[in-house]
Amino acid sequence: MPTSARSVASANSPDAWVLLFARAAIAPLFLYSGIGKVMAFAVTAGRLPGGADGFGVVLAAGAVAVELGCGAALLLGLFARQAAMVLFPFTIAATLMFHNFWAAPEAQVVMQTVNFLKNLGLLGALAMIATYGPGAFAVQTAIKLGPKGAPGLS
Secondary structure, three states, rough: OOOHHHHHHOOOOOOHHHHHHHHHHHHHHHHHHHHHHHHHHHHHHHHOOOOOOHHHHHHHHHHHHHHHHHHHHHOOOHHHHHHHHHHHHHHHHHHHHOOHHHHHHHHHHHHHHHHHHHHHHOOOOOOOHHOOOOOOOHHHHHHHHHHOOOOOOO
8 A cells, every 4th residue: 555545544654744744844934935925025026037027026926826825735734745746846946046055155155055955855845745645634634534534525
């Protein structure tokens, strides 16, 4: 039986707890970042191609939607696989655009290297969630199982 099916079948399995921890550990980073972009929207848009008066606004709005929407989906375990698959290329793009330590000024190389490596770790967790699903402790699993473990709405 595949790991994801085992996780759905038993809330006591180690897989269920690991997947819950992975989702709960990375979701706040995306949620916090999305809220930060909303709070400083013009600054965010200004840092993106096209700037605050052009295409940067569209890119910033998209980043907010991805981070808040996918972050919430991960946290709840609702469409978590799909959220992880959307966040994977998003995180690659953000990493290459904003944490390019190889082109950073000398004073920022260490900080940008740490952020680059942190994002590699995020990619690992996102790949795990995309592969194995949200696990037993997820809204999606509760909907599939229905009340008292009976087949539900799926």
